[in-house]
Amino acid sequence: MLRARKPPNDELLRQVTAIAARLREQLGLTGAVRTDVPLDEEGLGLDSMGRLDLFTAVEQECGVTIPEKYWGPRRLRNLGELARVAVGRA
Amino acid sequence: MTPGAGATPLLDLWSGFRGAVDCASSGRTWPADDLRGAADIVGRRFARAGVRPGDPVLLMVANTAAFPVALAALLSLGANPFLTFAGAAEATVRRLVGEFGIRHVVHDFAAGVSRLPASTFAVAAETPVGALRLALLATGATETALRPEGRGVILHPTSGTYGAAKYCIRDQAVAIAEARNYVGAIGVYDRCRVTVTTPLTHAFAYGFGLVSTLLTDGTLALDAAFNPKRVLREDALRSTILALVPPMVRRLADLSRGSGQPPMSPHVFYAGAPVDAGVAAAFETVFGRDLHAILGTTETGAIATSYDPAGRLAGVGRPLPDVAVTIAERAATSGLGPGLGELCVRSPSLMQGYLGAPALARDEAFSTGDIARVDDEGCLHLVGRVRDVINLGGMKVDPAEVEAALLAYPGITDAAVYPGLRVEGEFVQAAVVGDDVDVTDLRRHCLAELDAHKVPAIVHVLSALPRTPSGKCLKVQCPGYPEVLLRPGA
Numbered sequence: 001m002l003r004a005r006k007p008p009n010d011e012l013l014r015q016v017t018a019i020a021a022r023l024r025e026q027l028g029l030t031g032a033v034r035t036d037v038p039l040d041e042e043g044l045g046l047d048s049m050g051r052l053d054l055f056t057a058v059e060q061e062c063g064v065t066i067p068e069k070y071w072g073p074r075r076l077r078n079l080g081e082l083a084r085v086a087v088g089r090a
Numbered sequence: 091m092t093p094g095a096g097a098t099p100l101l102d103l104w105s106g107f108r109g110a111v112d113c114a115s116s117g118r119t120w121p122a123d124d125l126r127g128a129a130d131i132v133g134r135r136f137a138r139a140g141v142r143p144g145d146p147v148l149l150m151v152a153n154t155a156a157f158p159v160a161l162a163a164l165l166s167l168g169a170n171p172f173l174t175f176a177g178a179a180e181a182t183v184r185r186l187v188g189e190f191g192i193r194h195v196v197h198d199f200a201a202g203v204s205r206l207p208a209s210t211f212a213v214a215a216e217t218p219v220g221a222l223r224l225a226l227l228a229t230g231a232t233e234t235a236l237r238p239e240g241r242g243v244i245l246h247p248t249s250g251t252y253g254a255a256k257y258c259i260r261d262q263a264v265a266i267a268e269a270r271n272y273v274g275a276i277g278v279y280d281r282c283r284v285t286v287t288t289p290l291t292h293a294f295a296y297g298f299g300l301v302s303t304l305l306t307d308g309t310l311a312l313d314a315a316f317n318p319k320r321v322l323r324e325d326a327l328r329s330t331i332l333a334l335v336p337p338m339v340r341r342l343a344d345l346s347r348g349s350g351q352p353p354m355s356p357h358v359f360y361a362g363a364p365v366d367a368g369v370a371a372a373f374e375t376v377f378g379r380d381l382h383a384i385l386g387t388t389e390t391g392a393i394a395t396s397y398d399p400a401g402r403l404a405g406v407g408r409p410l411p412d413v414a415v416t417i418a419e420r421a422a423t424s425g426l427g428p429g430l431g432e433l434c435v436r437s438p439s440l441m442q443g444y445l446g447a448p449a450l451a452r453d454e455a456f457s458t459g460d461i462a463r464v465d466d467e468g469c470l471h472l473v474g475r476v477r478d479v480i481n482l483g484g485m486k487v488d489p490a491e492v493e494a495a496l497l498a499y500p501g502i503t504d505a506a507v508y509p510g511l512r513v514e515g516e517f518v519q520a521a522v523v524g525d526d527v528d529v530t531d532l533r534r535h536c537l538a539e540l541d542a543h544k545v546p547a548i549v550h551v552l553s554a555l556p557r558t559p560s561g562k563c564l565k566v567q568c569p570g571y572p573e574v575l576l577r578p579g580a
Contacts, residue, residue: 029529029533030529031530041533041534041542041545042537047542047545048542049337049341052316052318052341053341053344056344056345060348071317071318071319071320072115072317073315074201074202075202
């Protein structure tokens with residue numbers, strides 16, 4: 001299957017971090033976005049639906065696909081891992 | 091409150107069931123005979139570990155085959171299962187155990203769902219259900235006066251229309267009555283495959299998905315947690331019925347936007363709360379399917395649906411065949427508009443009552459707390475709620491419980507919890523008073539005390555809460571209170 005080229009990891013991570021910051025701001029959360037903390041309430045503060053919003057925004061805005069198995073709860077530890085597992089859109 | 095004892099129509103249905111359960115998380119299909127075999131084994135082990143007829147047991151199992159297996163095992167022993175969210179916080183579980191004198195908890199420690207540390211309670215019995223671990227935990231609690239009488243009755247959690255968290259007693263006959271109503275009104279259950287995306291502990295998923303599938307020998311498709319990609323890839327292709335709640339409607343539409351017209355189950359239903367008109371239109375455009383409303387409450391079971399073979403009905407549709415509705419005038423609804431009043435329901439699927447409260451008379455009308463009107467075509471339209479219970483896609487949140495958690499945080503001197511509103515529905519927000527409040531840490535504290543969905547999504551830090559001279563908090567004057575929710579008497 002042909003896939004579009006995935007952005008370099010550091011560039012993708014920058015985009016993903018910006019999206020996460022935007023979603024956190026919408027939730028009234030403050031503070032810097034770290035890429036090595038959990039996505040959930042104990043880290044970035046995203047609940048289960050907030051995490052789905054993050055994944056959807058990353059796919060639609062970054063031109064990548066996050067494989068299905070990672071959409072289940074607590075399958076991805078942090079934003080860094082999210083950027084690593086994303087693949088170029090088919 | 092004493093529910094009827096002895097009747098086991100749900101177990102009778104289970105004994106004759108010829109359908110199956112599909113588990114997405116394991117990829118395994120469980121034919122009915124395998125489910126019954128597992129339930130027999132689980133039941134024997136639970137009995138040896140001390141589960142007795144009439145025992146209240148917390149059933150905390152994710153959406154896998156283990157849920158119906160554990161439910162059938164407990165009912166066959168005459169125990170009374172308290173259906174409880176598999177991801178409930180440890181503090182919630184301990185509170186329930188203490189309040190209801192619950193000596194046993196059935197839990198599956200589902201990966202990514204469970205928030206109960208393995209060390210919370212001692213393991214009294216453990217049995218595999220396929221690749222799943224189903225544990226019977228001994229709490230060490232002593233019995234309380236507040237426990238259900240009777241055997242094999244099912245207790246559904248609800249925050250109640252009027253406030254504090256409660257359990258509704260809904261015996262097995264009530265569940266069957268509700269399922270018959272669904273099947274009679276909707277008529278698309280023949281050889282169905284129903285994908286259920288909300289926890290089976292939720293009354294909608296339980297009645298619309300589990301019991302209706304048992305009644306029609308269908309296939310119930312489950313996933314331990316909502317995975318929109320899996321729904322879009324697999325269930326939309328194979329299922330005939332898809333059951334959603336509003337937040338999932340929006341996520342499926344968002345995820346599929348711009349990808350042509352992806353496949354979708356022929357019959358799509360939602361319940362729990364209204365869907366924003368724009369979100370519904372987006373969903374129907376993306377998938378080319380009508381989105382049908384189911385109106386119901388945990389107390390009453392299903393009330394109405396907008397499904398009609400000839401086309402979608404207005405509002406939330408017409409009452410189901412065995413349901414009678416009336417619109418009662420109330421002080422809080424007077425002056426809102428012609429025909430508006432509180433929706434009251436008589437139904438064979440009405441609960442027997444709240445645990446610890448007087449039983450309802452069988453012909454008693456239940457006041458739902460919803461403000462509604464009936465149009466000239468007999469369709470129901472909901473326009474609001476009499477009180478301010480926060481409704482998260484069908485999961486009700488009692489503000490008092492959240493306020494208590496906030497006030498337990500060091501430095502917080504006052505707190506008010508109230509609904510916010512975004513496009514997919516209500517959410518929990520809070521206003522607090524305190525010095526140098528670290529909101530992130532405060533939310534972390536709440537997460538330790540509350541189920542995750544009850545943690546305020548937005549916290550406003552104020553110098554004082556708006557109050558009346560008598561000291562009553564004016565939540566409607568707190569930051570971000572949705573104007574659309576303002577109503578007389580609120």
